[in-house]
Amino acid sequence: MKNHLRGNLILLLLTVVVCCVLYPVVLYGIGRVLFPTATTxxxxxxxxxxxxxxxxxxxxxxxxxxxxxxxxxxxxxxxxxxxxxxxxNWGANNPRLRDRVSQQLGPMVVYKTGSKSAGPDRANPRTPQQDIEAWFAAMPDRLASWASDVSVGPQNWAKTDLTGDKYGLQGDFIQAWAKAHPEVIGAWKKDNPTKTDDPKPEDLVGPFFASFAKAHPGKWPGVVEGKDAAGKVTKTIEPVTADSLLVANFFDLWLSDPANADKSVDLEPVPVDLVTAxxxxxxxxxxxxxxxxxxxxxxxxxxxxxxxxxxxxxxxxxxxxxxxxxxxxxxxxxxxxxxxxxxxxxxxxxxxxx
Amino acid sequence: MWLLPFLIVATTVALSVPVGRYLARIMDGRYTPPALLRWIERRLDTGPQNWKQYALSLLLFNTLMFVFGYLILALQPVLPLNQKDSAFADGKGMLSPTTIFNTVTSFLTNTNLQHYSGEQHLSYFSQLVFVVWNMFTSAAVGFCALTAIIRGLRGDPHMGNYYLDMWRVVVYVFIPFSVLTGVLLMAAGVPMTLEPSAEVPTVQVGGMGTNEDGSPKPQVIARGPVAAVLPIKHLGTNGGGFFGANSAHPFENPTSWSNFLECVTILIFPFSLIVMFGRMIKNEQHAAIIYAVMMSLFVVMIVWAVSQDALKPNPAFTAQPAQRIVVPGAPEKVVAPLAGLPVDSTGLGNTEGKELRFGPSAGATFSAVTTAVTCGSVNCMHDSLNPLAGITPMVGMMLNCVFGGKGVGLVNMLIYLVIGVFLAGLMVGRTPEYLGKKIEAREMKLAMLALLIHPILILGPTGLFAALDWGKAATNNPGPHGFSEILYEFTSSSANNGSGFEGLGDTHGFNDATKNLTTPAPYATHWDLATGLVMILGRFIPIIAPLALAGSLAAKKRVPFTAGTLRTDTITFGFVLLGTVLLVGSLLFLPALALGPVAEHLGPIPFGG
Structure with a gap:
């Protein structure tokens, strides 16, 4: 046993000296002299x-x-x-991945120059964004079906500007709406008997957007900047017809709607490295x-x-x-x-x- | 597309012959070092050891490694070189005790599974002393175990001396190769500095956001003595990154040439060890057959990964047909068809989780390289590989003998070989022999123990975690991909690989949770302990059992070579070995793969939502 003790301790000591002192010092010295920029x-x-x-x-x-x-x-x-x-670390089957990419594509994508969808006016071509907004407005309750069928986008909307446990404009707006509609909270609690705390804004996006669509058919809850009496910039949620978040959220649905097949072929493809992390x-x-x-x-x-x-x-x-x-x-x-x-x-x- | 993998494999094969001969020279003690080193060797040499003494020395030293490693990490806040920057104003604190346990076992078993993130959680001292030292020594442990087993197989009267073997591997093999690699990496742009993180005002003012007082935040660029960690990380098939993103991080892997060098340095010793084996048993043709079997499996792994990942777009962006989903007891669900997104992936394939500077097939190639030899370093996020491409890394770790880790891979192959000899012997009705020694009940029991521990350690815990919230609440992806994340984590632990489907929530971070940049994962403790235990068992049983096997063979009388002897140096035998590996491997793991990557590929994509 004494032999083993000696072997172990000498080995530990010597390898620490060689691997953790001599070896890094040699590399450090060479690096300082030969590659001063790279090494820093x-x-x-x-x-x-x-x-x-x-x-x-x-x-x-x-x-x-x-x-x-x-x-x-x-x-x-x-x-x-x-x-x-x-x-x-999102796999191909993760809805967040397709959502992230289509959210980025929606506000950015353009028609190929000279294509039928872009129209004859080359200086001011028609944009996919205009078509998406028109398509959105054409059916009054698109918002409601989006909120009930899609899991990622509506919840992310509620969590825009979420920092820590403080919600931003959108989350607060849903919370205020929920306060005015206590029956929604009751229904949620009935559906989720195992949960003990109150629903978070992202839990209520389904009924919220359904109710918004009923009150403002064909409109989107956009963020509108204004000024209050003191001249300070204020932000409020208002029903709007054109908004980059509308386009971002509805791009994939618009694209996959067979009625728009003739337009989607005219889109200018985006290089894949522009949209992948x-x-x-x-x-x-x-x-x-x-x-x-x-x-x-x-x-x-x-x-x-x-x-x-x-x-x-x-x-x-x-x-x-x-x-x-x-x-x-x-x-x-x-x-x-x-x-x-x-x-x-x-x-x-x-x-x-x- | 195919040039890069070809260059990597061809270069390594060419280098493996001279390097393998050099290794045999060192391990057989035919190299005479300078006087000072000879004096040290005499101090270390405690005399010839039989397999039990050798195994005892190995276990004793690993115990010492555990204690030493735990102390270094636990004392991190008070040890020197703990740099402060604006992201970590008080320097790096102490990790949670279970994370330290996990990290220490992970590094001493040569796994380098990282439930922490290097640039966030470790000080420069921990990187230089804990990480670097463990990388040198743990890689040497597997190397020594293989050498001892070879000595047993060829019938040496004793198995050598463990302490002397360790010293020779670390100082005559790893150190010179590491210095050379380190210099080349620094030339490519890898940092080697003790200065704290650089803080730079961004070119677009306010790009990183603004502080409370409205002033723009700087970009804080973590750096450090990276070039000291990188060479041995790959040469020792360790794989633990200096940074969280591992070899995908530009400071760990700045150019396509550094990427090429890293692939070659990962592969060089596992390839060379086969050559060394042939030299040491004086039967190079037998070694060549093993080399060929491993190479054919390896080429298939690379071709599969590249063709599935670099030649195909990410299916998340392509058109998907409508699907009707029928689950017994649940209402039928119809998934609407999706149009292809207007994204142009030609020539690039799947780029999610990939770096551009290495070239389009580099990520898939690296995923095969790093898992075949249980390195565990990554240059792309394996979690984001295309579903079927994800099979390559998993199969590499499940078979764990396609070259395999430093030493232990060949040991695993020798186990398959003993089983193959046994099966072939049964089929032709002769007593199985290997290298002139009879394989009998005791050897087969030891071989089965070494073989079966691996699937048990993978499938048992995977099933447990997948059934409980421990696993379900930790996954970052839905459905079958979530299952793959759990399966991958335990496969990686048991194979002592250390890569991951890194979306899995297994990080606690600092013990003082308020100091963490992200909130601790809910079941981090469970993952720390479970994978820690799996790594220990998955390391030492497959080392000790073959040592015992070799010891038992060494003690046997050599039977004369006759016309009836099953030859192990023929192409026929190569096919027997290949068949054994494929048959046993697929029987054990195909069902699990079908539930993970194959199910994900079949859709629906996206899954839910």
């Missing part, structure tokens, strides 16, 4: 140059961009939080195809062009820049060309004028 996190300053001091980001880490003047990165299940990396939530790249698509390049060019007449020229200049910055993985051996979003946006800002 590939940071870049506001001109897009390598830096180890004050930085605007890391070449390897995606940053959130939502403005029209910027290229957008892939969606992030980690909200671009670089201390909490991770993916959605990466594994880390921090993927710094998008495909070149994505960057050059009407969903990115046209938007950025429109915003950065000073006058509508400049648009084509600006678009061309930006497209050239994007192509110049693209690369293909594995030294060109595999996959398709990619662009680093942060580097591209920094360069756009540095250029300023086009």
């Amino acid at each position: 996190g590939s940071l870049v300053d506001d001109k897009g140059n390598d830096t180890q001091g004050p930085a605007r980001g890391s070449r390897l880490i995606a940053q959130p961009f939502t403005g029209d003047e910027y290229f957008w990165p892939r969606p992030s299940a980690a909200s671009y939080n670089a201390t909490a990396s991770g993916g959605s 990466s594994g880390s939530g921090l993927d710094p790249h998008i495909t070149l195809r994505n960057a050059l698509s009407v969903y990115q390049l046209d938007r950025v060019a429109k915003k950065r062009a000073k006058t509508p007449a400049d648009f084509e020229g600006v678009k061309q200049a930006i497209a050239d820049l994007v192509r110049a910055k693209s690369f293909t993985p594995l030294s060109g051996l595999t996959g398709e060309p990619l662009v680093n979003v942060l580097e591209l946006n920094l360069e756009l800002d540095a250029k300023g004028n086009f």
Whole structure:
């Protein structure tokens, strides 16, 4: 036994010294000398140059961009939080996945230029959003059937702006409605005898939207900004006919309605990496195809062009820049060309004028 | 599409021959180190051991690993290198006791199942001392067990010395390969720093949201001594990521070349060990047959995953037919048909949970690589693989012998081999022999024990958790995919793999729950304890039983080689072995796979909602 004790202790001591002290110190030393930028996190300053001091980001880490003047990165299940990396972990059969993608597609999608659905006027084409709103208004109780058939969207609407256990505008609106309709709470309690506490707003979306549809046929509970007497911005829920959340929530139903089959074939396909979340939530790249698509390049060019007449020229200049910055993985051996979003946006800002 | 997997496999095969010969040289003590290291070897060598002494030393050292690991993690708040940043103003606190138990068992069993998230829950000290040390030593444990078993099989009078073997593996094998890999990874962009997280003002002002006072929040970029963890994470087939997203994180895997290097470093030792086995038993043709059987299974796994995942779009976005769902005792339900979403997946396949920079087939390939050799590192989220593609990682872990983990994979294959020899012997009516030793009742009992513990440890707890809220409340996906998450977790634990369908809610985090970024999962404690126990049993029974088997074979007299001997170095025998693996594997696991990935594929998609 004394032998075993000696063997164990010497082995522990020596391996700790070798593996946890000597080995990391050697790597640290080599890294400091040979790769000073990479080993501190590939940071870049506001001109897009390598830096180890004050930085605007890391070449390897995606940053959130939502403005029209910027290229957008892939969606992030980690909200671009670089201390909490991770993916959605949603499987193909998870309704949340299809819901997330169609919610993103609805307000964004366009018809192919020159297609029948887009109409003859190329400068002001008809949009899918107009068609979705018209389709929604055409049947008075679409809202009610949506709330009873779909599980994800209506509940998420109730939980918009939910932080901790505090609901936002939408959740409070449902709660206020429920207070005025105590019979709904009673019915819910009867259906859920095992639950002891009161229903949450997301539990009541079915009866809520049904009652809303009855009171305001063909309308959607939109958020309307106004000003109160003191001039402060207020937000209220009002029945509306056009709203980006309406379009987001009803896009999939509109698309799958056989009556709209002729319109859905005219939709311009969205590059898949624009709507799928990466594994880390921090993927710094998008495909070149994505960057050059009407969903990115046209938007950025429109915003950065000073006058509508400049648009084509600006678009061309930006497209050239994007192509110049693209690369293909594995030294060109595999996959398709990619662009680093942060580097591209920094360069756009540095250029300023086009 | 197919170039990347081909390059990975071809490079590793080419490297495995010289590396395997080097390993045989080291393990047979034919390498003479410098004087200082020789002096250390003499201090460590406690003399020749029989299988019982060898197993005892192995268990004693693992006990020491448990105590040492538990202390390091429990004392994390007071130990040095506990960096503070705006996300964790007081540095990293202590994890919940069950999470520490789970993490310590997970790392000492070479599993690296992570019920925590590296960048959120571990200090740099814990990463450098707990994680790195365990990665070196636990990988060496399996390596040593295999070496001892080989010595028994070839009839050595003793099985070597455990402490000396450990030292040789860690210092002569892992350290030089790790330094080389580490330098290459840093060149690709992997950080190696002790500075705290970088805090950067975002380019689009307010992109990360705003503080209470209206000032924009910075992006806090976690970093650290990543390049020290990464090489041994893969070379030791450990798989525990520095970051929560593991090798999908850009700091762990910055480019497609680093991804290529990581795949090769995962595979190199499991491949080379077969070569070493052939050298050590002086029967390279027999080893070549085993190599070929494993390779054919491996190629099928890769081809299946790539064709199901990288060549097909995510079915969540495609058109779905109407379905009538009839469940006895429930009202009939009709699911309305869905149109395909206007999404263009050509050339990319399923990109949910994938990183773009590795190339389109890299995620599926990596999922086969990491589960075939029980590494458990991931470069895409396995939970989001297409339903049928998810079969590849599960099958890799269920068979657990397609190269398999450091040492233990070949040990598992030797068990299948003994069973194959036994079956073939029965069929032709001869006493089964392996390497000139008779296989009798005692050996078969030990082989069956080692073989059956794996399905029992997977299917038993999976059934229990799937039936109770412990499992149902933890799943992140509905229906069959939720079942797959539970099945995957226990398969991964029992196979000592450590990857996961990571949506499963099994994280508690810090003991002081108010310090966590996310609320603890409701049944985290149950998962911590159950998978912890499964990992321990799934590790040590399949090591000790084959050691005993080898010890018992070593003591037997060699029977002369005659015309009636069943040859184990022929192609015919290769098919017998392949058949045994497939037959036994599918009998044990097909029903569970049918309930998970196959049922999910058959729909409805989406499931509910």
